[in-house]
Amino acid sequence: MAEDINILVVDDTVTYRQILSKLVEEIKDAKLSGTTSNGKIALSKIKIKDVDLVLLDMYMPVMNGLETLQIIKKEYPHIEVIMLSAFEKGNANLTMQALENGALDFITKPAENSVEKNVAKLRSALVPLMSLVKTRKFSRKARNLNLSDRSKTNQEISQKAVNRIQARRIREKAPSIVPSARPAIQKQQIVPHVRAKIPITIDVVALGVSTGGPNALLKVIPFFSKDFPVPILAVQHMPPMFTASLAERLDKQSHIKICEAADGQRVEPGAMFIAPGGRHMIVKKSVGGYNLNLTDTEPVNSCRPAVDVLFRSVLNVYGGNVLTVIMTGMGNDGAAGVSAIRRKGGYSIVQDEASSVVWGMPGAVAKSENADEIIALDKMASRIEELVKKGGKR
Numbered sequence: 001m002a003e004d005i006n007i008l009v010v011d012d013t014v015t016y017r018q019i020l021s022k023l024v025e026e027i028k029d030a031k032l033s034g035t036t037s038n039g040k041i042a043l044s045k046i047k048i049k050d051v052d053l054v055l056l057d058m059y060m061p062v063m064n065g066l067e068t069l070q071i072i073k074k075e076y077p078h079i080e081v082i083m084l085s086a087f088e089k090g091n092a093n094l095t096m097q098a099l100e101n102g103a104l105d106f107i108t109k110p111a112e113n114s115v116e117k118n119v120a121k122l123r124s125a126l127v128p129l130m131s132l133v134k135t136r137k138f139s140r141k142a143r144n145l146n147l148s149d150r151s152k153t154n155q156e157i158s159q160k161a162v163n164r165i166q167a168r169r170i171r172e173k174a175p176s177i178v179p180s181a182r183p184a185i186q187k188q189q190i191v192p193h194v195r196a197k198i199p200i201t202i203d204v205v206a207l208g209v210s211t212g213g214p215n216a217l218l219k220v221i222p223f224f225s226k227d228f229p230v231p232i233l234a235v236q237h238m239p240p241m242f243t244a245s246l247a248e249r250l251d252k253q254s255h256i257k258i259c260e261a262a263d264g265q266r267v268e269p270g271a272m273f274i275a276p277g278g279r280h281m282i283v284k285k286s287v288g289g290y291n292l293n294l295t296d297t298e299p300v301n302s303c304r305p306a307v308d309v310l311f312r313s314v315l316n317v318y319g320g321n322v323l324t325v326i327m328t329g330m331g332n333d334g335a336a337g338v339s340a341i342r343r344k345g346g347y348s349i350v351q352d353e354a355s356s357v358v359w360g361m362p363g364a365v366a367k368s369e370n371a372d373e374i375i376a377l378d379k380m381a382s383r384i385e386e387l388v389k390k391g392g393k394r
Helices: 014-026 039-048 065-075 089-100 115-172 213-218 242-253 307-318 335-343 361-367 377-390
Strands: 005-010 030-036 053-057 080-085 105-108 204-209 232-236 257-260 271-274 280-286 289-295 322-326 347-351 373-375
Touching: 005 014, 005 039, 005 115, 014 030, 014 053, 014 115, 030 039, 039 053, 039 065, 053 065, 065 080, 065 089, 080 089, 080 115, 089 105, 089 213, 089 242, 105 115, 204 213, 204 307, 204 335, 213 232, 213 242, 232 280, 232 307, 242 257, 242 271, 280 307, 307 322, 307 335, 322 335, 322 361, 322 377, 335 347, 335 361, 347 361, 347 377, 373 377
Parallel strands: 005 030, 005 053, 053 080, 080 105, 204 232, 204 322, 232 271, 257 271, 322 347, 347 373
Antiparallel strands: 280 289
């Protein structure tokens, strides 16, 4: 079928190759292009097979996952790569590197006490990512087709104009100097959609992000100045250990302090606190300030940590003196929290669709008309800092 997502499974473990192959064959519109045990063989197969997605193990003989990923993204940038990672600190650090090098996302290899539970966890992680890959594939095709048609139309119009000039100059016996015909394609500009007053004072930034988040955060957080005046409380949908690795990598590249939040930790201005994978994070008022608490209550929006859980607590503590930021991610986690904060006077910005890996979470806020501004990723750091430093004082 023309709509199939062609998938190559690369893992040095026979058991995982078999499990993943079976899962791929079960998923609608997914087609198994092949399996292999290391990166070198995978690259040779990509040369001769139609591949849209590679499920790529991290640790393999001959050529590991990170090396393979780097070559794939250099030579075949249209191919999506999802990393397969174990629950280990070393794997978490390598996975962060893989995301920085262009991996779409990652799946952790489950370690349940039964094969059935492991397969169920892999299936629940894989199915939504397959849908994302399919969407990205056909969005890319539609964009290319649109650009091709638009270019062809513009070239035809321009050529007709050239022909008219040539004919006129021939009639006038003038030198045949004709402007070159070039497509007049204008780049669409994203204009902020301001719908609310900015709070006079912003006391906290509440941030939610998911798929594509690590790379997006690396293009925002390191650009904040060292005198950033308020705390940033953030949820990045990730498993345990991976959030710690993300915090470490951000901290090394940033002017402000970034850490994975600890239970009972004091909230400090000019620092970013990331909810640990697998636990909800809430903020509470305490004597002389604010503290963070971690809870193991049920997932919300199928997520733990959940953006909405954090945002509800932020509303209870800070009221409307809040800047909410929703960045790239699947689903709609955070939309309800943004709406509630905004009703109390908070201000909301979201990442634009063009720069998002997937416009699920920010799109949900925008479609509910709760996005005060829709901002491109490369403008987000400066806009956030401007808002928290100036507030509504213009």
